[in-house]
Amino acid sequence: MSLLSEASETQALFDRIPVIDLTRATSTTPSDRQALAKEVRSACMTAGFFYVTNHGIPKPKIDGVFNASKTFFAQEEGRKMEIRNQGRTTSNFKGYVPPLSSNNDPKNKGDLHEGFCIGYEALPSESTSHSSSKSMPRQESAPGQESASSQGEGGEGGEGATTSSAKTVGDNLWPSGDGMDTFRQDVLGYYHAAVGLGRTLFPLFAMALGMEEGWFDGKTRNAAAIMRLLHYPSQEVRDERVMGIGAHTDWECFTILWQQPGIQALQVLSPADGKWVDAPAIEGALVINLGDQFMRWTSTFLLAHFEARTEDGDLRANVDGIFQSNVHRAINTSGAERYSIPLFFGTDYDVLLEPIPSCVSGERPAKYEVITAGEFIQERLRKTYM
């Protein structure tokens, strides 16, 4: 079935997040990769979220960053504040983000989580040049190197970033002191493995959209990749106006999210019926969710739940949706602290967010003004921080 006819027949209705086994992503048989891309397409048209298993990130790298995160956040506040993210006042969005200093949902009072944010940096043991665009998201010392935000979202930059995204330029800030000796290595070890996974996913998304596998290659040479370590206190009362992270969509193409096993906190809004669907942490699996840039690429509007039913109360076909960037939030009432790690993966900043040819037709014209990825992030930062 063609992409557009499948989209017009798909309802953005789901009550669970699909699980996709990535083993076939590296198959040498093209039909295996195509079959996998079909599963990705179906998940993207409905939940906009899916889990991946057999994703290739070794468990020791995950354990390493999880332990590093626990050690970092366990420090006394003064130590963490030494590398405070100065996102609101300076050009650098890197470093520590204290609790309640971001607010993802304007209706809320603030996000309870604290965070630590980095952008691309070579592993300490690596040489400075990266000739293989397959292994690295951006070149070291890239002039436009990104940002992040004290948001549920990652901003970024990258080589080729537009001047307007220059406010996001800056080096990573690393903690020093007791127990922090291996922090940088552990965090970057996971970061690089996750970026490798991101590079495996772009060809699958391209095929899922009916394009050739390499369609994103030239657009993701120094792809923006901001990673955040997040730490959520357990909240006793479930207050809709104070939560770990308020309802939001992510800004990039997609997010790779590790969640601490055993703790339920993440929920995804099903646009078709307005219900919050739990996205539990599954041991060994990562969550992949689509961000707003994919809505632009696919000329998809977020289908608000109040639009999703006909006057008779029937579910509408999701006539607009190809790749859905769905609203999500995290509330930790587990009684235990929770850790998670999103990595926001986008295209290079100078790339125009134009509708992908398979996603527009005479009946389905382009819906968004064409701007660069850098301008788009800049606009989101401005709305969030000014």
Ligand SMILES: O=C(O)CCC(=O)C(=O)O
């Ligand atoms: O902590 C989580 O599970 C979600 C985090 C998130 O949505 C974000 O940082 O954008």
Ligand SMILES: [Fe+2]
């Ligand atoms: Fe998010």
